[in-house]
Amino acid sequence: LGTAGSVLGLGGIWNAAAVPGSRTGWFAAAATAVLLGVVGTGLVALFRRGSWRIPAVRALLMLAAGSLGLIVAGATPAGLTVGQWLVERVPGTGLFRDTQKFAALAVPGYALAAAACAALVSRTTRAGSTRDLRWVASAGLCGAVIAVLPDLAFGVGGNLRPVTYPAGWGQVAAAARAVDGDVAVLPAGMFRRFRYSGSAPVLDPAPRMLPKAVLQTGALPVAGRTVAGESRHAATVESALLHGDSRQRLAALGVGAVLVEHGTPGPSGRAAATLAQLRPLYSDADLTLYAVANPVVRPAPRRELVYLAHGLWAAALLLGATALLPRVRRRASSRMTEAVTNLQNDP
Numbered sequence: 382l383g384t385a386g387s388v389l390g391l392g393g394i395w396n397a398a399a400v401p402g403s404r405t406g407w408f409a410a411a412a413t414a415v416l417l418g419v420v421g422t423g424l425v426a427l428f429r430r431g432s433w434r435i436p437a438v439r440a441l442l443m444l445a446a447g448s449l450g451l452i453v454a455g456a457t458p459a460g461l462t463v464g465q466w467l468v469e470r471v472p473g474t475g476l477f478r479d480t481q482k483f484a485a486l487a488v489p490g491y492a493l494a495a496a497a498c499a500a501l502v503s504r505t506t507r508a509g510s511t512r513d514l515r516w517v518a519s520a521g522l523c524g525a526v527i528a529v530l531p532d533l534a535f536g537v538g539g540n541l542r543p544v545t546y547p548a549g550w551g552q553v554a555a556a557a558r559a560v561d562g563d564v565a566v567l568p569a570g571m572f573r574r575f576r577y578s579g580s581a582p583v584l585d586p587a588p589r590m591l592p593k594a595v596l597q598t599g600a601l602p603v604a605g606r607t608v609a610g611e612s613r614h615a616a617t618v619e620s621a622l623l624h625g626d627s628r629q630r631l632a633a634l635g636v637g638a639v640l641v642e643h644g645t646p647g648p649s650g651r652a653a654a655t656l657a658q659l660r661p662l663y664s665d666a667d668l669t670l671y672a673v674a675n676p677v678v679r680p681a682p683r684r685e686l687v688y689l690a691h692g693l694w695a696a697a698l699l700l701g702a703t704a705l706l707p708r709v710r711r712r713a714s715s716r717m718t719e720a721v722t723n724l725q726n727d728p
Contacts, residue, residue, distance in 0.1 A: 382413060384456040388449055390416055391488065393481040398581040401532035401540075412529030416491075419526055423494030426501040438493065445490025452480045475611065499523060544578055549665045550590050553640065556662045562637025562676030563594045565618050568647025571597045575645055575667075587640055596636070623650030628658040628673060637676040638662070641669045 387393040390413035392404060403409065424442075432438050454460045467474040477483075499519045532538045557564055564587070572582045588595040596618045599610025610616065618634050631639070639659060644667065659671035 382410060385453050386410075386413060388452050388481075388484055389413065391484050391491065393452075393484065401537050403530065403532045408529075415525055415529050419498045419522065420491050420494040422501065423496065423498035426497045427494065432497070441490040441493050445487035448483050448486035452483055455480050478608070495523075495526065546577065546586065546590075547665075547667050549663070549668045550586070552663050552665075553668050553670050554591050556670050557591045557593050557638055557640075560593065560637040560662070560672060561678050562632075562635050562673065563596050563618075563679070564591055564638045564640055565596050565622060565631070565636050567622060567639065567641045567652055568645065568649050569598075569619050569623060570602075570647045571599065572602075573642060573645040573647075575642075585642070587642070591640070593638070595640075622652045622655055623648060625651030625654035628655065631655065631673050632676045635677050635679040636673050637678075638673060639671045641671070643667055643669070 382390065382392075384393070390409075392409075392413075394400060403412070427433050427438065427442075433442065455464055464478070468478055499522050502518045502522050505518075527533070536542060566585060566587050571585045573585050574580070574582050585595075585597065588597060596612070596615040597610075598612055598616045598619055600616075601608040601610070614634070618631070618636055621630050621634065622639070639656065641656070656671055659673060661669060662672050663670045
């Protein structure tokens with residue numbers, strides 16, 4: 382379907398190994414056609430009935446069109462050039478790098494249009510039809526949108542299931558807790574393919590499993606190229622390991638331990654020369670943790686700005702909810718009064 386077709390169908394992901402089978406062939410084209418047919422018919426109905434004049438409806442439709450338009454524009458040669466310039470030169474714009482996630486902003490507009498299409502079908506079948514027929518027609522329309530995504534059933538066709546990691550991870554976490562300094566990992570990179578994690582690449586679990594700061598560059602390989610990561614310090618430590626630098630060099634960089642994850646592909650360079658100088662703390666068939674003596678412990682990062690940002694975000698949510706309460710109360714009171722009046726006037 383290409384970029385535009387995938388985005389209009391609310392699809393698209395940078396990891397091809399995570400795409401369900403039903404989204405890779407002609408069935409995906411048929412599914413997208415059904416979805417766009419429902420949404421397009423609903424949009425026509427919204428405009429014909431003047432519903433687009435309602436501020437909330439207009440806002441949702443504009444949000445959907447704007448988000449999808451920006452995603453498609455960002456995939457053009459000019460958009461890619463602008464995006465690369467922003468990510469490399471403007472701090473924080475890396476958050477906009479994986480643009481497929483912004484397709485979620487179009488979902489409310491799509492849902493509104495699909496509901497309008499269902500209402501149109503119900504109105505069309507109302508004349509001379511029974512109530513049951515209208516329900517069947519509307520339910521069939523909604524079911525068609527779901528039926529073209531069979532992989533949604535049973536956890537993406539049974540592929541979504543829990544994985545049990547070896548008990549060695551717990552042993553490594555306990556051993557790392559007693560170590561000063563940060564933890565470096567081998568092989569280099571942040572993607573892994575373990576014997577117990579399935580065939581698809583997974584993120585390195587070390588940053589989530591260990592109680593210490595795990596140094597990873599954040600470099601992202603995509604389509605034969607590598608998007609540079611954010612951590613220069615982690616890149617320096619990784620380079621030192623791959624070049625087989627001395628134990629003293631690692632200690633000076635603040636590294637207190639090195640975790641080697643066995644059985645997963647990835648570059649290790651001449652790291653064996655460095656590991657030969659280190660003392661093993663724990664080792665099994667899957668993991669080996671080495672200690673680096675006398676690391677220079679780096680000062681903990683100041684987190685006051687992070688706490689302040691979270692506080693402002695929480696305050697904005699609370700203030701917004703508080704501002705909505707009077708309007709919700711007035712609307713509920715108005716509806717209750719209308720309902721009581723209707724009951725009183727009902728013969």
